[in-house]
Amino acid sequence: MTGVEGFMYPNEVGLQWSVLIVLYPFITGLVAGAFILASLERVFHVEAVKPTYRLALLTALAFLIVAPLPLQLHLGHPERSPEMYFTPHSTSAMAMFGYVYLWYLMAVLVFEIWLDYRKDIVLLSQSSKGLLKVMYKVMSLGSDNISPRALHIDEKVGWIVTLIGIPSAFLLHGYVGFIFGSIKANPWWSSPLMPVVFIFSAMVSGIAGVMLIYMATTKLRGRTIDMRCVDTIAMYLFYIFIIDFSLEMLDLIHRIYEADESFRSLDFMVHTQLYIPHIVIQIILGTVTPLVLLFVTQVVKLPEQIRKRIYVISGCLALMGIFAMRWNVVIGGQLFSKSFLGYTTYKMTLVTREGSLVAIGLSILPLFILWALIKLLPPWATEPPTHTAAAD
C-alpha cells in the first residue's frame, strides 16, 4: 500500500486505468483534429492549407489504425473485445463508440482517401510493377475509369463525405469526452463540458500535429515550406486554442464557484500531486506559452525563419499540453478517494504490458504507418511544380 496518503477505499489504491488510457484519447484527438484540418480545404475552401490536405488525411488514418491498440493492450481478455460489436448493449457508451469508430474509419476516412487518390491509384497501377501493381489494382477495386466525368463525380461525393465527416469527427472525439464526462460518480470527470473540451483540444492537437508533420516531411524532402500554408494553419491553431483554453477555464471557474463537496479534495490535489502536470505542464507550458507565442506571430511581422521556429516550438508545446490534459483527466481522476479523505499515487512501470515503453512504442507506431502510407500513396504527387521546385 505504498504511496497512499489519508484514507482510500481498497479498490481505489491501485489505478485501474494506466498511461495507455491516457494515450487513447490523445491519439483519437489527433485523428479528429487532423481530419478537421483537412476539411478546411475541402469544405470551407481555405486554399492556403491545400498542401496539407492529403497529408492530414493520411495522418488521421495512421493514428486511427493505432487508436484501439492501447485499449486492446489494457484489456485482460482482448480476444473478447469483438463481442462489443456482436452483442452491443444500448447502455454501453463504449459499445456505441465502437460503431462510431468503425463508421469513421471505413465510411469516412478510408472512403475519402480512396476517392481523393483514385486517379493516382489507377495511374500507379498502370506504371508500377510486381507486387505493388497488384496492390494498386486491388486498391482501385478493378476500376480504371478516370474519365473527367468519373473524377467529377468523385469530387462531388468526396465533398459530401467530408461534410458528413466533420460531425463524425466531432462524434468520434466527443464520445471519448463523453465516456469520462458521463461518469457521475467521479467529480473530476463528471461534467457536460467534457465532450466539448475534448473536441476542441483534439482540434488543437490534430492541427499542431499535422503542421509539425508537414514541416518535418517538407524539410526531409528538401523542399520549401509553404509559408502561406503554415501561417494559415498557425492562425487557425491560435483561434481554436483560444476557444479550447476559454472552455477549460470556464470549466475551472465553474468548479471553483460551485465548490461542491469534492472541491476541497480536488483543489488540494491540484496544488500538490497534480501541480507539475496540471499547472506547470498543461496550463503554463502547454497552453499559455504557445498561445503567447502564436499571438506574437499574429500581431508582429516576424521574419520567416523566426516564424517557422515559433510554429515548431508552439506545436510541440501544444502537443505536450494536450497530452498533459489527457494525463490529468485520466490519471488525476483516479488519484483521490471517493471518501475525499485520501490520495493515492500512480507509478508508471517501464517494461510491462501497460508500461511506459509500450506507450512510447504506441506513440511512434503511427509515424511508421504514416511513412508506409506516404510511400504507398504519396500526398504530394499532384502538387503543382511551384511547390516542389524551389530548394530550401
Add this chain to the structure above:
Amino acid sequence: MNAFKDAGHLFRFAGLFVLAFVVFLLIRGYVVPKSFGQYGHYRGAAIAEIGARPVKYAGHEACETCHTDQANAKSKGKHAHVNCEACHGALAKHADDPAAVTPVKPDSAVLCARCHTATAAKPKGFPQVNPADHSNGVPCATCHQPHNPAIADAGGAK
C-alpha cells in the same frame, strides 16, 4: 446511363461494404450463442450451466446440526448474524463427509484483522483496532473467544 457507368467504381466500393456487412452477420451468427437474449442481455443457457455447478456452501443450519456448542456461543454474542462459512470458508464437502474433509482452523491473527482493522470508513460503533498496537502479533483467539468475542471482565470487546 453514362453517369451510372462513370459512377460504377462507387458501386464497387458500396459492394465492398455490403460484403463486409454480410461477413459480419455470418460471423455474428456463428459466434453468438443461440440462447443469447433469451431472458436478457446475456446467454440464457448460462443459468442452467451455473445451476448445474456443485454447491460449495453448506449453510449455517448444516453446521449447527453437529457444532451445537459453537452455535450456542455464537447466538449469544455479537457474531450471531455472521455466517459460519464467512470465516471458515465454503465447507459443503465437509458437511457431506465430515471424516473425509477436515477444515483448517482459521488463523485469528489474520482473519479478525480483515474486519476489525481500524479505518476511517467504518462506523464509529464498530469494534476496530490497530492490530499491531492492540495485540502485537498475538492471535486474537488467545484472549477473545471467536464465536462470542466480548470479554466479560473487560466489559466487552474494544
